[in-house]
Amino acid sequence: MKTGYLIDMDGVIYRENRLISGAADFVHQLLATGTPFLFLTNNSAPTPEDLAVRLKHLGVPGLAAKHFYTSAMNTAEFLTENDPECTVFVIGEGGLLTALHERKIANDAIRPHYVVVGEGAATMERLAKAHECIERGARLLATNPDNWCPVSSEKTRPGAGATAAFLEASSGRRAYYLGKPNGYMFHRACKKLADLALGTPENIVMIGDTMETDIRGAVEAGLHSYLVLSGSTQLENIGDYVYQPTRILQSVADLVEEIKTGKACDRLNSPAFGINGLHSTKSGNRHQTDIFAFHKPRPRPAMTK
Numbered sequence: 630m631k632t633g634y635l636i637d638m639d640g641v642i643y644r645e646n647r648l649i650s651g652a653a654d655f656v657h658q659l660l661a662t663g664t665p666f667l668f669l670t671n672n673s674a675p676t677p678e679d680l681a682v683r684l685k686h687l688g689v690p691g692l693a694a695k696h697f698y699t700s701a702m703n704t705a706e707f708l709t710e711n712d713p714e715c716t717v718f719v720i721g722e723g724g725l726l727t728a729l730h731e732r733k734i735a736n737d738a739i740r741p742h743y744v745v746v747g748e749g750a751a752t753m754e755r756l757a758k759a760h761e762c763i764e765r766g767a768r769l770l771a772t773n774p775d776n777w778c779p780v781s782s783e784k785t786r787p788g789a790g791a792t793a794a795f796l797e798a799s800s801g802r803r804a805y806y807l808g809k810p811n812g813y814m815f816h817r818a819c820k821k822l823a824d825l826a827l828g829t830p831e832n833i834v835m836i837g838d839t840m841e842t843d844i845r846g847a848v849e850a851g852l853h854s855y856l857v858l859s860g861s862t863q864l865e866n867i868g869d870y871v872y873q874p875t876r877i878l879q880s881v882a883d884l885v886e887e888i889k890t891g892k893a894c895d896r897l898n899s900p901a902f903g904i905n906g907l908h909s910t911k912s913g914n915r916h917q918t919d920i921f922a923f924h925k926p927r928p929r930p931a932m933t934k
Contacts, residue, residue, distance in 0.1 A: 634664065634665070634834050636881075637809075637837035637839070637843050638669075639778065640839070640861050641837060641838050643687055651883075652689065654882065654885045656691075657689075657691075658885050658889050660691050662889065666696065667697070668680065669818050670697070670698075670699050671772070671773035671809050672700070673728075673747035673748045673772035674721070674724050674747065676699075677695075680692075680697045681694055698817070698818050699728070700808035700814065701727070701728040703814045704808075705729050708745075709732045709734070715741075715742040715743060716740075716742050716743075717737065717745045718737060718762045720745070720756070721748060722749035740762070743767055744770065745770050746771045746804070747772040769802050770805050771790060771793035772807055774789075775788030775790045776790040776791045779861045789808075809842035809843060810843075810849060814846065815852065819850070819852075833852050834852065834855055835847035836881060837857070838856065838857050839860065843856070844873075853875040853876075855874060855876045856877050859880040
């Protein structure tokens with residue numbers, strides 16, 4: 630059976646409102662060859678329908694809601710499976726609210742079982758209310774651990790992890806983070822991919838641009854992982870990580886001919902295109918420590934608790 634693909638979106642298919650070169654051809658070949666695939670995003674704000682429309686406007690037609698799986702959908706499934714009678718107080722946008730509504734999870738601003746945090750503007754009023762709910766016993770749940778998300782090569786935005794961290798600090802309670810790299814996200818995504826393929830693919834590959842979420846999650850789920858350099862990860866930083874991608878690509882354009890012909894390209898294997906001394910020349914900076922964040926003029930890497 631053909632290889633199935635789980636594909637990150639931001640930094641892999643598009644950046645901001647611009648399609649990454651070769652992405653349209655890549656998706657076209659997936660559709661044309663009947664290759665099973667599922668877009669996997671930590672962004673909880675859009676619905677699958679929103680994402681299909683967005684890609685259509687960017688020049689990628691032919692996609693349906695079934696081709697997308699978001700952290701909002703993952704959160705709703707997690708709650709339904711683990712606490713089906715629960716209620717929630719939500720800080721988030723349409724995609725999260727829709728996913729919870731479709732699972733018949735009721736909103737509760739008085740005594741909810743969970744405070745659920747996703748992407749979107751968080752007013753001080755709603756943060757204060759969420760804090761109050763947590764003090765009354767609500768458990769804190771975040772759709773994903775991203776403290777920040779890339780928007781363009783020069784711009785980022787706060788993520789759900791940053792909002793959850795605010796509430797962790799104010800309440801003294803620790804959040805549980807769903808989304809990538811959480812194994813539950815990958816487990817459910819693989820199941821959905823199997824449903825699309827009408828059978829479990831022989832191989833499943835995660836394609837992403839972020840080491841902390843896409844690649845780490847794939848490694849921990851026992852999947853192959855392809856890192857693309859069209860997003861947030863720079864080639865010179867890959868050697869800092871204990872875990873490594875199966876292959877490193879400039880972009881998904883490198884896979885177009887491979888998917889079309891079924892013949893694997895032989896120049897894209899890790900580590901890092903076979904560059905001599907990549908691992909030995911790095912100083913081994915540690916990720917996700919306060920000292921590292923103070924000295925590096927960029928936001929700290931995405932939280933992966």
